[in-house]
Amino acid sequence: MTAVPQERKLVTAIPGPKSQELQARRLGAVAGGVGSVLPVFTKRLDGGILEDVDGNRLIDFGSGIAVTSVGGSAEAVVRRATAQLADFTHTCFMVTPYEGYVEVCEALAELTPGDHAKKSALFNSGAEAVENAVKIARAYTKRQAVVVFDHGYHGRTNLTMALTAKNMPYKHGFGPFAPEVYRVPVAYGYRWPTGAENCGPEAAAQAIDQITKQIGAENVAAIIIEPVLGEGGFIEPAKGFLPAIVKFANDNGIVFVADEIQSGFCRTGQWFACEDEGIVPDLITTAKGIAGGLPLAAVTGRAEIMDAPHAGGLGGTYGGNPVACAGALGSIETMKELDLNAKAKEIESLMKARLSAMQEKYEIIGDIRGRGAMIAIELVKDPASKTPNPEAAAALAKACHAEGVIVLTCGTYGNVLRFLPPLVIGEDLLNEGLDVIEAAFATL
Structure with missing residues (x-):
């Protein structure tokens, strides 16, 4: 090359x-x-x-x-992926496992925020990761409702189209969408009516009020947000907004999911964007920057939450493909080295x-x-x-x-x-x- x-x-x-x-x-x-x-x-x-x-x-x-x-x-991505290609391209981790998958999960436990015990499951795309985060949260909480935010983007599957805010081009003509998804305001400082300095606390209060009155906190399985909103316009939620939402989730037994698919892996100058305000999510979804261009995604989170689904309840034929896992280890190696x-x-x-x-x-x-x-x-x-x-x-x-x-x-x-x-x-x-x-x- x-x-x-x-x-x-x-x-x-x-x-x-x-x-x-x-x-x-x-x-x-x-x-x-x-x-x-x-x-x-x-x-x-x-x-x-x-x-x-x-x-x-x-x-x-x-x-x-x-x-x-x-x-x-990238040299490390090409080197590791090429070596893996020469050994084997696929076994399906659910049939006979391999070390690369385990290594990626160990790396994610080390790199993601929080020092609690963590586990991961690997998938192919960001949308798959978000969809599985919802499955895991529902299995853990035995609740159904999912809360998302204005301007959010979470994917193009039926469930993740429901989670995504923008109609065109993502949702138009593709309904009906998955039920039990609720959208609340986000702290978009530039467009907040009373100005950016009031935005964080005001938007958090509005969102929490809507969740409490319209859904009932006791019915919510998960709150999902991008710590920096991607497709919605690279919106950084105003300071104070995310910590308030996390506290509300923690106080009410709701699984807080940070969608770091676009913002993760050094993109914002930290391994993960939620670190900026010291946010420790219960679950974190990753894809995009994880594997240097090879298709890989992950859900990483608290071990007890990740273990809630029954054996066989998570997976997929290609999830955590060995070549993609090798690419991820090469990508992480490069990020650390440089x-x-x-x-x-x-x-x-x-x-x-x-x-x-x-x-x-x-x-x-x-x-x-x-x-x-x-x-x-x-x-x-x-x-x-x-x-x-x-x-x-x-x-x-x-x-x-x-x-x-x-x-x-x-x-x-x-x-x-x-x-x-x-x-x-x-x-x-x-x-x-x-x-x-x-x-x-x-x-x-």
Whole structure:
């Protein structure tokens, strides 16, 4: 494997002729419901650069949606996964187990918050992890109701669509959804009516009031929240909100689930985003950044809760696939070796400084938020009204793509540009990507 040169290089228009050829084939063979942000076909991915089939090299500010945090072909991930491939690709852990699965569970017990006894179960995707967290919480509490939050995203299965807040494109036309799911307010400081400084306690009081009156705390099996909301717009719940919700859950025998699928594994400058306010969840769901791009997910939590389902009640044919487990051990090895938590904090300080300077020039940047290498800007028509500006987000993304920088949009209103660079990206590439973004603002 030859390393991809870490420099942006455009040799054709984006997308180039070979990508366009492949796109024509794709339209004939791949279901239309599967979208792509940018129809550029990837040849190699390494560090902070994606090289396409036409030889263009694009700066990657997406990481495959926070997955390739250690880069798209990290040495330790490739080495361990290759060795495992040569030994065996599958046995099904539920038929004959293997050490890699156990090693990943041991690593998760060590890395996740809290010093209580912990156990894990491994799955394939984030949605599967969340769905199994609900199963585990229901088995443990013997209750049924599940509480989620405005702007939350938890997946695309039937149950996780019910948990997800946003209709389009995730839920539209796919109902009816799973029952016994209830949604309550979240502490979205930028849009809180009485201002960000009051938001944490006020939103927590509202949420708790709704749970108590509309559901009954004694009926709630689980409260599920992303400690930094992902698809909903990289919303950091205002300070004080999460601790109040956790206390309410603990006081009422409710299983508190931190959905760390997008925010976990050094992405926010800590192993897990819930550590920021000292939150110790009962269960934590992980996927995305866990295995360097191989499909793996986990539910990790208090041993007594994890052991509540009957033997055989959890599992799945591919869950904890041996090659994916090897990738996870390689990914964790890389994160420790390169201190990617520190790297994420460096990325945050550089990005926020540059974006703040842009905000002074361009008043459509209403808010800059996020932590570590999980940073976003919310775009508005004007700062006074805070009217969402999805058109600007789409135009900026398009302009960046044309200049060879991969950026993603998100947010309930579609007006948020989110930045998820690989944690191994070079500072020069990070600055160059921000130069392209700044130039896009200037032309807009």
